[in-house]
Amino acid sequence: MDGPAHLPARLLAHDPAVLYTRLPALALSVLTRATILNLSGDAPVVMGRLVMKFGGTSVANLDRIRNVARHVKREVDAGHDVAVVVSAMAGKTNELVEWCRDASAMHDAREYDAVVASGEQVTAGLLAIALQSIGIQARSWQGWQIPIKTSDAHASARILDIDGSELIDHFRERQEVAVIAGFQGIHAQTGRITTLGRGGSDTSAVAVAAAIRADRCDIYTDVDGVYTTDPRIVPKARRLDKIAFEDMLELASQGAKVLQVRSVELGMVHNMPIFVRSSFDKPEDIDPHGTPPGTLICSEEEIMENHVVTGIAFSKDEAQISVRQIEDKPGVAAAIFGPLADANINVDMIVQNVSEDGKTTDLTFTVPAADHARARETIGAAKVAIGYARLDSATDVAKVSVIGSGMRSHAGVAAQAFKALAERNINIRAITTSEIKFSVLIDAAYTELAVRTLHTLYGLDQA
Ligand code: ADP
Ligand code: ASP
Ligand code: MG
Numbered sequence: 001m002d003g004p005a006h007l008p009a010r011l012l013a014h015d016p017a018v019l020y021t022r023l024p025a026l027a028l029s030v031l032t033r034a035t036i037l038n039l040s041g042d043a044p045v046v047m048g049r050l051v052m053k054f055g056g057t058s059v060a061n062l063d064r065i066r067n068v069a070r071h072v073k074r075e076v077d078a079g080h081d082v083a084v085v086v087s088a089m090a091g092k093t094n095e096l097v098e099w100c101r102d103a104s105a106m107h108d109a110r111e112y113d114a115v116v117a118s119g120e121q122v123t124a125g126l127l128a129i130a131l132q133s134i135g136i137q138a139r140s141w142q143g144w145q146i147p148i149k150t151s152d153a154h155a156s157a158r159i160l161d162i163d164g165s166e167l168i169d170h171f172r173e174r175q176e177v178a179v180i181a182g183f184q185g186i187h188a189q190t191g192r193i194t195t196l197g198r199g200g201s202d203t204s205a206v207a208v209a210a211a212i213r214a215d216r217c218d219i220y221t222d223v224d225g226v227y228t229t230d231p232r233i234v235p236k237a238r239r240l241d242k243i244a245f246e247d248m249l250e251l252a253s254q255g256a257k258v259l260q261v262r263s264v265e266l267g268m269v270h271n272m273p274i275f276v277r278s279s280f281d282k283p284e285d286i287d288p289h290g291t292p293p294g295t296l297i298c299s300e301e302e303i304m305e306n307h308v309v310t311g312i313a314f315s316k317d318e319a320q321i322s323v324r325q326i327e328d329k330p331g332v333a334a335a336i337f338g339p340l341a342d343a344n345i346n347v348d349m350i351v352q353n354v355s356e357d358g359k360t361t362d363l364t365f366t367v368p369a370a371d372h373a374r375a376r377e378t379i380g381a382a383k384v385a386i387g388y389a390r391l392d393s394a395t396d397v398a399k400v401s402v403i404g405s406g407m408r409s410h411a412g413v414a415a416q417a418f419k420a421l422a423e424r425n426i427n428i429r430a431i432t433t434s435e436i437k438f439s440v441l442i443d444a445a446y447t448e449l450a451v452r453t454l455h456t457l458y459g460l461d462q463a
Contacts, residue, residue, distance in 0.1 A: 048215035049081040049171070053182065053205035056090035057222040058279035059123045062130075069130040070283035071220065072177060076136055078288035081171035083178040083212060085205040086127055088119025093183075093198070109154035113184075113195045116155075117143070120181035120201065128179045138177040139170070143184035143193065148204065150185035150194045157185060157194035158262070159203065164211030180208060202263035210270040217267070217274050219259065224278035225295035226251070226258055228460040229312040234452055236461040239293070240310070244300040246405050247310040250437045254401035255315030264297065273298050300405065308406035308413060309458035314451055316398045316444050318348070319372035320429060323379060325360040325389035335386045336363060336379065343378045345371045349399070349430045349441055360389075364430055366441060369395055397429065398447040401439040402454055413458075414438040420457045426450050 052075065054068050068084075075082050087093075096116045100107050124140040131138035143150075146167070150157035170176045182201025185194045196203050202219060209217035226248065227237040243251075245268035252261045258276060267274045277294030286292050296302075326332050333352075340347055350365045367375045372395055379391055407413050414433060421428060421440065426449065430441040442450055455461060 049083075049212060050075055051083050051085060051205050051209040051212070051214045051217045053085040053201060053217065053219045054087065054127075054279055055201065055219075055221045056087045056092070058220050059086055059088075059127070060090040062126070064279075065123070065126050065130050067283065068127060068220075068279060069134055069136070071279065071286075072127075072131060072138075073134055073136050074283050074286060074288050076175075076177060080288070081168075083167055083180060083208055083214070084127065085180045085182045085201055085208060086120060086123040087182050087201040088123055092119040092122075110192050113154045113157075113193050117181070117184040117193050117195050120183050124179045124181040131177060131179070136177055137175055138179055140179045140181070141167075142181045143204075144186040144191075146180065147188070148185035148207070149188045150196070152187040152190060152192070152194065154192075154194055156197040157187070159185060159196065159207045159266075162207055162211035164208070164213070167208075167212050180204065196262070197260070199257060199260035200262075202260040203266060206263040206266045206270075206272055206274060209272050210266060214272070217272055219263075219274060219276045220279035221258065221276065222278070222280065223258065223276075224281070224293045225276050226256075226297070226311075228310070229451055229455055230256065230314075233314075233448055234455050236452075236455065238460060238462045240295050242296045242298055242303050243310060244303055244405055245297060246300060246436060247403055248297045250401070250403040251311050251313045254313035254399070254403065254437065254439065255317075256311070256313040259297075267297060268299075271299060306406050307404060307459075308410045309402055309404040309460065310406070311403050312400065312451055312454050312458075312460070313403060314398055314400045314447055316447060317369045318366045318397050318399050318441065319369045319375070319393060319395045320364060320366050320397045320441060321372075321375055321379065322362060322364040322392040323386065323388045323390075324362050324392060325355050325357070326363060327387045328354075328359065328361040332361070332386065333363070335382060339378050339382045340367070340375060343374060345375050345378065349432045349439065351430045366397070366399065366430065396444045397441055398444040398450075399439050399441050400447065400450045400454065401437050402458070403437040404458075405436045407436050407438075416457060417454055420453050421450060424449060424453055426453075 059065050059068060072082055072084055093116055096119055100112045100115050121142055128138040128140040148159060149161040150159050167178050182204035183195050187194050206217050223231055225239040226243055227239050229237045231237040249264045252259050252264050274297040275294050277292055345367050348366045352361055352363050355362045376393060426442055426446045428440045432439050
């Protein structure tokens with residue numbers, strides 16, 4: 001371990017970072033996490049280690065990349081060690097995905113990853129150049145260079161391991177900002193490039209933050225925090241100051257794309273505070289030791305106010321499949337869901353009801369819209385084994401989910417929603433519930449109306 005003699009004078013003067021290397025992990029987190037964000041309002045200013053992640057719209061062109069560089073400079077000048085994680089420029093990943101599809105509908109997932117990972121490589125290099133040009137030492141890193149080791153599930157790989165020690169050494173020895181290409185990693189055994197699934201740079205950022213034992217992971221995006229629902233759909237949505245990992249996990253998995261689900265899972269496992277904030281605020285107007293507008297995702301204990309409903313998410317990427325007139329006998333569900341599982345198709349909502357003749361049953365379930373055709377084929381291929389009369393399906397459906405850990409201790413929350421939706425003449429096709437959320441499947445055309453209705457119903461509208 002480097003002694004203080006190797007640490008830059010800037011840090012030695014008044015920076016507890018010198019102590020970080022010697023304090024046990026718990027002391028470190030208590031010392032730094034509360035103070036770096038100045039949550040209590042009057043905590044002393046200290047410096048620490050930060051991960052700053054910038055999404056596609058934040059790096060959409062060279063002007064915005066220069067703006068990002070100024071955000072980074074602000075934190076470096078304040079004395080923090082900084083690792084930056086970047087996404088591809090807005091629209092770039094979509095274009096690359098399209099190119100793969102055009103090249104061949106049945107393309108090799110390893111080559112898809114080789115193509116789509118390139119977007120982040122470009123932004124990492126450009127940001128390093130932009131930083132150097134304003135006098136900040138910076139170096140770009142691709143996933144394989146760190147390395148960010150992942151599983152071999154190409155196009156949706158999971159991060160298995162990141163060795164953060166080299167990055168930490170670079171902070172100490174060279175005061176160098178690490179600019180890391182998000183979304184990508186490497187499968188150690190095959191040496192092939194992998195990607196983490198759409199929106200995966202969030203996950204890269206939180207994983208890097210955990211690996212370098214950062215004090216906080218800042219997610220800079222095109223909104224200034226996590227709202228009670230998508231602020232682009234409901235202008236009355238309210239920004240949350242804090243949200244518990246559990247609630248954020250549900251919001252993200254039910255369709256709020258502000259954070260990739262896996263990034264929230266990692267944050268929860270490593271108890272890494274994630275702070276969602278805007279990259280469009282003027283870098284120079286922000287006090288690096290103040291409390292900027294944004295949303296802190298943290299453990300439930302840190303949240304004083306507990307509303308019954310925290311937020312509402314929706315997803316139009318759903319398809320409904322109904323298997324009609326199945327003979328009602330043991331083993332039918334297994335005959336349907338077994339082949340779907342074998343085909344790696346995720347089934348979400350399931351409703352079984354007795355059909356008109358009373359002898360047979362109908363089974364309705366949802367799958368991701370992208371798997372609609374494959375799910376139909378899979379059920380079609382198992383027709384004899386299942387024994388059904390007809391297969392219906394629809395893709396013009398949406399799932400609206402109401403989330404709140406306060407639901408654990410409150411009854412009747414869902415019942416209010418059913419009534420409010422009925423009053424708006426919105427038909428519910430399927431329902432699922434869990435401890436801290438419930439979801440309804442409705443016609444896609446009513447999504448916005450349903451979200452706004454429920455947002456008002458649960459008192460989430462801005463005053
Ligand atoms: P980035 O490119 O920075 O990763 P994303 O487009 O992936 O940004 O995520 C930000 C977007 O998430 C916002 O523009 C917003 O429309 C959407 N969003 C959905 N639900 C929410 C929510 N509850 N709070 C904030 N943003 C949300
Ligand atoms: N560029 C990737 C995507 O568009 C990863 C990300 O932006 O998080 O999905
Ligand atoms: Mg994103």
